[in-house]
Amino acid sequence: MTSPETLKQNVPAVAGVILAGGQSRRMGGGDKCLRPLGGRPILAQIIERAAPQVGPLVLNANGDPARFADYKLPVAADVIEGFAGPLAGILTGMDWVAAHAPKAEWMASFASDAPFFPRDMVPVMLAAAERAGANLVCAESNGRSHPVFGLWSMALREDLRQAVVEESLRKVDLWTARHKLVSVGFEPVETGAGALDPFFNTNRPDDLLEAETFAAAAL
Structure with a gap:
């Protein structure tokens, strides 16, 4: 596995956002990400x-x-009121990055309820974006898309703001379809x-x- 030091050297100006702004209705409310696992x-x-x-x-x-x-992380609340979904979280992350890490060219997003995502996801996505000349990257596995795990060009921030604020767009795939998106497949882990x-x-x-069963296995 690639070491954290090597990952840092290979990752250019990329910031990250962990999305935990949902209401967790299917879990019965509260913060899913604060529940214990292993x-x-x-x-x-x-x-x-x-990180x-x-x-x-x-x-x-x-x-x-x-x-x-x-x-020990900065916390940013949705810039749009009313639990407007993952696009609002992405826009919130982009606004935070623009204010606090203005040299970042990309923002990676991570769901806060999926604890087994690849440790090399961002470098793999960056390589795919470069090969395809894409400005958005989305994760796939087992034939399913996972748009919350993505790589977003900071150059699209105002375009996203217009879509979410002025058009009230809420579905991720409707917005990403407007831009050059490449999907990257990740294999199951034995x-x-x-x-x-x-x-x-x-x-x-x-x-x-x-998940407890998987957490107990050697990953």
Whole structure:
């Protein structure tokens, strides 16, 4: 596996956002990312995988930011009120990056409920963007798209703002279809508990139980 030091050397001006602004209805409310998995909060495991792949990293979450104080990350609430979905979180991340890391050319996004995503996701996506001349990259696995795990050109920030604010656009794929998007496939990971989709997420209590099985395996 590529070391964190090498990842940092190979990643150009890329910032990151962890998206935790949803309402977690299918989990029964609350912060999914603060639930324990393998004895540790899911968010701690997300940060452990994401931080070596990017420069500045921000957490997009609504409500009292004090509940995330232990994680030592800046917290940015949605710039659009009313839980407007993942595009609002992406725009929030972009606005934070523009203000705090203005040299960043790209922003990587990570879901806060999928603790097994690849540790080399960002460098793989950057390489794909360069090959295709794309300004958006989306993850795929098992024939499914995972747009919350993506790489977003900061040059598209105002275009996204117009779509979300003025057009009230909420579906990620409707906006990404307007731009040059490349999808990158990631293979399942073989574990002692079977094949694991790297973008397996803990949406429901049953998912969390299944994730415990994978967390107990050597990943």
